[in-house]
Amino acid sequence: MPRKRIYLMCSPKHFAVEYAINPWMDVTAAVDAELAVKQWDGLRETLVGLGHDVRLLTPQPGLPDMVYAANGAFVVDGTVYGARFKHAQRSAEATAHRAFYQSRGWHFIAPTVTNEGEGDFVYLPAAHGGLVLAGYGFRTEPAAHAEAQEALGRPVVSVRLVDPRFYHLDVALASIDDRNIAYYPGAFSTASQKVLAQLFPEAVVADDVDALAFGLNLVSDGRNVVLNSEATGLADKLAAAGYQPVPVALAELRKGGGSVKCCIAELRH
Numbered sequence: 006m007p008r009k010r011i012y013l014m015c016s017p018k019h020f021a022v023e024y025a026i027n028p029w030m031d032v033t034a035a036v037d038a039e040l041a042v043k044q045w046d047g048l049r050e051t052l053v054g055l056g057h058d059v060r061l062l063t064p065q066p067g068l069p070d071m072v073y074a075a076n077g078a079f080v081v082d083g084t085v086y087g088a089r090f091k092h093a094q095r096s097a098e099a100t101a102h103r104a105f106y107q108s109r110g111w112h113f114i115a116p117t118v119t120n121e122g123e124g125d126f127v128y129l130p131a132a133h134g135g136l137v138l139a140g141y142g143f144r145t146e147p148a149a150h151a152e153a154q155e156a157l158g159r160p161v162v163s164v165r166l167v168d169p170r171f172y173h174l175d176v177a178l179a180s181i182d183d184r185n186i187a188y189y190p191g192a193f194s195t196a197s198q199k200v201l202a203q204l205f206p207e208a209v210v211a212d213d214v215d216a217l218a219f220g221l222n223l224v225s226d227g228r229n230v231v232l233n234s235e236a237t238g239l240a241d242k243l244a245a246a247g248y249q250p251v252p253v254a255l256a257e258l259r260k261g262g263g264s265v266k267c268c269i270a271e272l273r274h
């Protein structure tokens with residue numbers, strides 16, 4: 006069943022590839038910021054069209070990755086665990102997110118350890134009574150997993166990412182409803198693959214083609230799965246599993262190493 010969501014997004018008005026902090030970023034490739042805004046508008050309109058509420062964060066000049074709003078915090082049951090970016094180029098984004106939450110009365114917990122918010126944390130409200138999956142290996146420090154568990158009071162299961170192309174958890178794994186996930190096993194260590202197979206026997210398993218097309222960087226409301234239009238194979242698998250794939254074109258933002266999910270944070274009251 007679909008459930009209405011509140012999402013947070015930030016326009017790519019100042020989007021650019023000025024530095025390379027993941028293997029997808031090429032500072033010599035041309036970026037069309039106008040096209041990025043157009044495609045991002047398409048994503049926002051798609052979410053609104055599905056009945057969701059989209060809140061906006063004001064983009065700031067000098068923060069070209071701010072469009073990837075997923076990285077700014079992780080919110081569960083009205084509590085916000087703030088982000089602390091690995092790279093100095095993005096660190097001011099955490100301040101902007103913090104100001105957003107604090108000015109609106111959210112319970113905000115400041116992190117002491119590097120973590121990139123929903124880029125590396127996924128929440129499944131109905132899996133095992135409310136479970137957090139947390140990635141490490143490239144950005145978020147494992148110590149932040151324990152800190153998130155203390156902040157949020159939910160069990161946090163750590164999984165290790167091993168392929169630099171999948172530098173955040175949300176490019177390799179996504180919740181497709183309150184209890185189930187889709188993921189690409191190849192992005193994880195052998196032991197973490199076992200953990201995921203044990204916890205999610207019904208998961209939709211993606212292949213490398215799906216994953217490299219940013220297919221797993223998706224957002225689902227429990228039924229409608231908004232995903233990168235280039236990930237056609239994964240769309241078919243999701244449809245076969247009873248979900249409704251909703252493809253969106255977001256190619257320009259791939260140049261920064263992100264797609265649908267990277268642009269969206271969920272505000273969970």
Ligand code: ARG
Binds near residue numbers: 026123261
């Ligand atoms: N250029 C950004 C970075 O490397 C992309 C972030 C994508 N966001 C995400 N949630 N995976 O940090």
